[in-house]
Amino acid sequence: MSEFHLTEDQQDCLQELINIAMGQASDQLARYLDTFVYLKVPSIESIDAKDLLQTLSQQKNTMAVVSQGFFGYEGIRGEALLSYQEEDSGRIGDLLGYEPDELSQDEQLIDISSILTTTFLNVFARQIDNQMSYNAPKLLPSVQNCLSEHLQEMTFNWDLALKININYQVTDYSFNCNMILLIPETAIINIKKVLDRILAEF
Amino acid sequence: MLDFNALISEKSTNKQALSGTVLKQINTQISNQINTGVLVLDAEFNIVLWNRFLQVHTDKDAANIIGQSIFIAFPELPERWLSRKLSAVLQLNTPSFCSWQQRHHLFELPHTRQITTDSEFMAQNCTFLPIDTDCEHKHICILIEDVTDVCHYQGQLQKTLAELAQMSRIDGLTQIYNRRHWQDSLVQEYAKSRRHTKNLSLMMLDLDHFKLLNDNYGHQCGDMVLIEISALISSLLRVEDIFGRYGGEEFAIILPETNLTGAMELAQRICHSIATAPLKYNGQVIKVTVSLGVAPLSEQTSSYEELITHADLALYQAKAQGRNQVCSATNMATA
Amino acid sequence: MSPSVLICDDSNMARKQVLRSLPEQWKTSAQIASNGAEALTILRDNSIEVLFLDLTMPGIDGIGVLQGIKKLNLDCSVFVISADIQPEMQAKVKALGAKEFIRKPVKPDVLISHLQQHGLL
Numbered sequence: 001m002s003e004f005h006l007t008e009d010q011q012d013c014l015q016e017l018i019n020i021a022m023g024q025a026s027d028q029l030a031r032y033l034d035t036f037v038y039l040k041v042p043s044i045e046s047i048d049a050k051d052l053l054q055t056l057s058q059q060k061n062t063m064a065v066v067s068q069g070f071f072g073y074e075g076i077r078g079e080a081l082l083s084y085q086e087e088d089s090g091r092i093g094d095l096l097g098y099e100p101d102e103l104s105q106d107e108q109l110i111d112i113s114s115i116l117t118t119t120f121l122n123v124f125a126r127q128i129d130n131q132m133s134y135n136a137p138k139l140l141p142s143v144q145n146c147l148s149e150h151l152q153e154m155t156f157n158w159d160l161a162l163k164i165n166i167n168y169q170v171t172d173y174s175f176n177c178n179m180i181l182l183i184p185e186t187a188i189i190n191i192k193k194v195l196d197r198i199l200a201e202f
Numbered sequence: 203m204l205d206f207n208a209l210i211s212e213k214s215t216n217k218q219a220l221s222g223t224v225l226k227q228i229n230t231q232i233s234n235q236i237n238t239g240v241l242v243l244d245a246e247f248n249i250v251l252w253n254r255f256l257q258v259h260t261d262k263d264a265a266n267i268i269g270q271s272i273f274i275a276f277p278e279l280p281e282r283w284l285s286r287k288l289s290a291v292l293q294l295n296t297p298s299f300c301s302w303q304q305r306h307h308l309f310e311l312p313h314t315r316q317i318t319t320d321s322e323f324m325a326q327n328c329t330f331l332p333i334d335t336d337c338e339h340k341h342i343c344i345l346i347e348d349v350t351d352v353c354h355y356q357g358q359l360q361k362t363l364a365e366l367a368q369m370s371r372i373d374g375l376t377q378i379y380n381r382r383h384w385q386d387s388l389v390q391e392y393a394k395s396r397r398h399t400k401n402l403s404l405m406m407l408d409l410d411h412f413k414l415l416n417d418n419y420g421h422q423c424g425d426m427v428l429i430e431i432s433a434l435i436s437s438l439l440r441v442e443d444i445f446g447r448y449g450g451e452e453f454a455i456i457l458p459e460t461n462l463t464g465a466m467e468l469a470q471r472i473c474h475s476i477a478t479a480p481l482k483y484n485g486q487v488i489k490v491t492v493s494l495g496v497a498p499l500s501e502q503t504s505s506y507e508e509l510i511t512h513a514d515l516a517l518y519q520a521k522a523q524g525r526n527q528v529c530s531a532t533n534m535a536t537a
Numbered sequence: 538m539s540p541s542v543l544i545c546d547d548s549n550m551a552r553k554q555v556l557r558s559l560p561e562q563w564k565t566s567a568q569i570a571s572n573g574a575e576a577l578t579i580l581r582d583n584s585i586e587v588l589f590l591d592l593t594m595p596g597i598d599g600i601g602v603l604q605g606i607k608k609l610n611l612d613c614s615v616f617v618i619s620a621d622i623q624p625e626m627q628a629k630v631k632a633l634g635a636k637e638f639i640r641k642p643v644k645p646d647v648l649i650s651h652l653q654q655h656g657l658l
Contacts, residue, residue, distance in 0.1 A: 026623065
C-alpha cells in the first residue's frame, strides 16, 4: 500500500461522492436531452497505472478515445479519458439532438465526451467545494497504438487511475462508455486531504 | 469594456490597494490588447459585448452590433447547430469547445497570413463558457483563438510526412518502387492470392550486357538507359501491377490476378518493346535488350521467397539460352 | 420515547451522514444495515418503525427491500435517500410505499422537516 492508495474509508467516501455526482449529472442530462436517462450507479475501481493499459487493451472494439484535461483549486487535477465501442457510436448525434449532416462522427464523440465529463466533474467539484476548468477535448488518433503512447507521453506521472464505467440507457438509444480519470501523484495526495477533511466532519 | 474580475484577484491588491476604477481600467486594457476574440452573449444569444480583437478583425459597425443577435451579426454561423451547443452551455452550466480540426472556423474573420495559407479565413479554436453574474440570467462568453499558424503548420507537416512516406518507397534514380517496398508488396500480394485462391505471377528481368554498356558509354549512359527502360516498362503495365528495381540492373514485377499465359504475353511484349526501342545517347543509337523469367503461383509454391527463386531461375535460363528472350519457370526441367 | 430506527446503506459515509442528521434522542438507538438482505433480516426480527433506505446497493437493493416490506406486511415508515434523483425513480419508490424521497447528500434540516411532516416528531 503506497501513499497514493486510498484507505477503505477514503474509498467509501469517494464512491459516495461520485454516486451523488453521477445522480445529479444524469438528472441534468435527462433534462437537457429531454428524455429519461437510465444511469446505473457506476462501478468505480481505482487501478494502478501499470494495470491500466492492460485493462484498456482487453476491451475489444474500442473505436475511439477522447481525452480532456481538468483542473480545480487545491491541486485537484487530472485527465479524463472516455472510450467508446464501435457499436455505440452510431446514434450519438441523434441523441444530442443534431441533424445527421450537421456534424461529423468525430465531432459527435468529442461533444458527448465533453458533456459527460464536464457535467459529472462540475457536480463532483461542487460536492468538495471546488470548481473545475477544462481543456478542449481531443480525439486521440487511431486508438490501438496511440493510447499507450499517449499515456506514456503525459506530462505528469500518474500512479492512480479511477475507472468509472458509465452505462447510459436512454429510451431508444443505448450506449456504453468508459470514463477513466487519470490522477497524477500530487493530485492524489490532494484528493486524499479533501476526503480526510470530509470524513473528519463525521 | 470587459471586466476580468476573475483574472485579477482582489487579494493581490492588499499591499497597495488599487481602486475599483483602476482595476477596471486594467481589465479593460487587457481585454482590448489580448490576441483572442471575446464575445459575450445573453441567454437569447444577443451580443452583450465584444473586444477590440473582434472589432479590428471584422468590418462590422460597432454601434449596431451590441444588442444584435449573434446570428444576424454573423450570418455565416450554422444557426441550428450552434444554438444547440449554446443551449447546452446554459442548461448544463458546462463549458463547450469547437476545434479547428473539426470545423476550420466558425466566424469568417480574415487572418494575417494572407499569402501562405490556403484558407481565406482565420482557423479558430472556440470556447464557450457559462458566465454567472448578479444578473438573473446567465451569459455565455465565446473565446475565439486564432490558430491559423497551427493549422498551416499541421498541413505542412502532413504534406511532408506523406512525401517522406512516398520517398521511402521510391528508387531515387528510376522513380519506380525500391526493393524494400516492392518486397513488402509481394508479401501482401502473396497472402492475398493465397487467401482468395487467386492467380499471381512474378516477372524478373535483367538488362543484357549492362556492364559492357557502362564500360563503353560511361555510367551516365547506363543511368539514362535504366531510367528510359523503367519508363518504357511502366507504360506497358496495368495500375495494379507492382514494378520495382530489384538490384543494379535487375527489375521485378508483381502481376496480381494474372496466370502464366498472361504473364508470358506481357513478358514477350516488354522484351520486344525494349529490343526495338529507339534509345539514343549523345546522338548515338544504343541497342539494349533484356532477359526475362516468369513464374506463376502454383499450389506447390510454399512461400513468396520460393516464387522469387523460381522467377530468378527462369531468368537465369533465358540468359543461358542466349539473352533477349523470355523463359517461364514451368518450362524448366527443375521446376 | 424515540422510535426504533434502521439505516440501510452500503456506504459507511452515507450511513454516518444519515445518523448525524437524526434528532439527538434517536441517535443512540439507531441500528444499521449495509445491504438489503441484512436490512430485511433486521426488519423481520425487530419491530422497526422508521427505515432510512438507500436504493443502489449490491445484492438486494432498495427496491427489493421495499418489495420485501410489502410482502412481509410490515408497518414501517420508509424514507428513501438516494443519489438517483430522476422523477421516474421517485415515482417508483412512492408507488412501492415509501413515505418520502430525499436526495443525497442528506441535510439535517431537510430530514427533520420530512419527519415532522409525517408526524414522527
